Amino acid sequence: MPRTIVVDDDRTIREMVSRSLEKIDVEVKAVSSSEELLSVIGDYRPDVVLLDIMLPGTSGLDVFKQIRQVDRRLPVVFITSSSDSEMAIEAMQLGAFDYLAKPLDLPRLNTLVEKAIETQRLMNTPIALPLGDSKPKNGDQFVGRSPRMLDVFKSIGRVASENVNVLIRGESGTGKELVARAIYQHSLRNTECFMAVNCAALTDTLLESELFGHEKGAFTGAERQRIGRFEQCNGGTIFLDEVGDMSQLTQGKVLRLLQEQKFERVGGNKTIETDVRIIAATNRDLEEMVKQGTFRQDLFYRLNGMTINLPPLRERGDDVALLVEHYLVNACHEMGRTEMEGVSSEALRMLVNYKWPGNVRELQSVIRHSLLNCTGPVIVPSCLPAELQNQTAEPAVATSTETAEETPRVESNGTSPLQADLSSFVNDRLTGGSTDLYSETVEMMEKYLFTRVLKETGGNQTRAAEILGITRGKIRDRIAQFNISVDKTINIDE
Structure with missing residues (x-):
């Protein structure tokens, strides 16, 4: 049975909390x-631990620091009658699991304690992705070893030393600038x-000026001559991101x-020579845009000296775990979270199974968000x-409030082969070319x-939990995740 300690100098609070928590075993x-x-x-x-923040002779915040020295994974929930927002902020900064104000909302307290108990259990299970003594790497790093990414690395190696233009294609957030x-x-x-220029971030006039420069008085606000990127980048490389967003006029000049x-500067008639290599990128269907007449076919062929297709993160398999480790190490270093040990198996499974519509950029954001939410040394769900x-x-079809007198019927509405032989299941997935067999097998076994x-x-x-x-x-x-319906049936004896 899970255990909790409630610390409060008010006997009424202690007894009320004890009675409430005993109802949830x-x-x-x-x-x-x-x-x-x-x-x-x-x-x-x-x-x-449920800890009153205002204890006789001492502050609960000081006690919390001592608890951390005993067990830094132990969730601590502060309870207090104080309305001081500064105290609540300081408690959360120190790493409190949560903060409850008096008078206590007992149903919320029970739910919070159950959540804290589950978090503590997960933090004390073997870590699926330990950080160890990993150190952040300097500069931008390519992380990945999936077949699709290995193809990308090989393409970079083939084209890098050649003086040809390159078109990089892929969804937003996949790492095209990298x-x-x-x-x-x-x-x-x-x-x-x-030099990198985001063609989607500027208006037509500003983009033309950014790329080619302008003469003084070329347009309203052009108070002095400006040197454009193509001129500045003579001898170098220019990266045109979101090239599909350029206007027809700018396309013609490019x-x-x-x-x-x-080229000539905007508002000028002097021809300027330059020597630049262009690397372009887009997440748009340029072939369809050519058919619709919104993108010049001749420009498409000129840019497309070689195409590198970047896969979305959801198609990179085990690379997700590698990227989680990479960005977590960097975030811990940047945020000073030296106590972090890693990611729990369930949290890692959720990260791996997620579809990542925002790709690697979204993963970076999620890692930082998770680190801010984490009150212990392990990231849990x-x-x-x-x-x-x-x-x-997915919402369950129905949920029963379990009592000893009820005789519910439990059925599964999922499509996973719950009672299939494990060997057959694994063989079927191998034959089907699965690239996520570990997560699929664990999910099948858990559901069964x-x-x-x-x-x-x-x-x-309650009995199932025991x-x-x-x-x-x-x-x-798990009832919600696996879409297990728990329907009541009433048997009437004649």
């Missing part, structure tokens, strides 16, 4: 002082300048530059953003296990 030890807490915490080994920089760094022009390496936690959740135990208990979630050694909150999560 949590063993409670109530103490009235910090000295008593620190004397029993080592032997009692609680799963969560590919462009890698080509530049391995090219014969790597001692000259590299085409001439590609053909002749000559509750630290992840809501979109990842809810990615596979939860369905089988719920059938055994007649749908009684058998599985987990919390009722975890049972509810």
